[in-house]
Amino acid sequence: MSAHASEQISHPSRAELELGAVLHALSDPLRLKIVAELASCESSTCGSIKLPVTKSTCTHHFKVLREAGVIYQRQRGTSRLNSLRRDDLEARFPGLLDTVLHAAHPRRKLQPA
Amino acid sequence: MSAHASEQISHPSRAELELGAVLHALSDPLRLKIVAELASCESSTCGSIKLPVTKSTCTHHFKVLREAGVIYQRQRGTSRLNSLRRDDLEARFPGLLDTVLHAAHPRRKLQPA
DNA sequence: CGCTCACTACGACGATCGTCGTACAATCGC
């Protein structure tokens, strides 16, 4: 009983992104790990990232990231595909994501291209 | 009754800086404002930055920033001089401070030099 | 159909956060 069964997940628009919310979302080690993971594999399901917490907590963290505008979630069958909102983040806060990612894992190169 | 009456304020060493703590410190709008202010004037006292909170709260925020390693505090007479730990931040998390500052106030130029 | 899988929603819990007021300490100028 839904429109298209895949597009009722709410995301903030690019213009709605708030620095405070993004920084807060990234200030948690678990969420930072999720973001780092997402940055290396193009996109993945919630379950494909192994975290030392229960599923509910996992859902919670993905929700925080989504509501801060850091990630985009798309329903795909029974699972949910997550991807970084690189373009939107770059447009509103240039360099922020790469800088934070690099600070978190100094081994990765700052600008992939 | 103190050693030198001016150097018992504890600061984390450069190596001790943690990304999570720094991001958390910067995720509060008031603290972000303090940091932005400190970035424009070389250094200033706690009272010289006008904030819509009481003195205790102000002290609290400066303490959070100091303990995260974002600012350095030095006693100077009855007041306390605050300055950004630009070099240490740059060494541990290259570009982070400038990126966040620029994201907070897009009008400022990214790299002053 | 019924079962499993992937995930969400809701309520609970202790911990931390941001705020405040009061009380206190140290320095400066009179």
Next chain:
DNA sequence: GCGATTGTACGACGATCGTCGTAGTGAGCG
């Protein structure tokens, strides 16, 4: 000395946070 100024320390408060468990939804497969 006294008082004013600048800031800290401590305790309190409500709000939010991170975590969990339980229950539920919806897609896919036998």
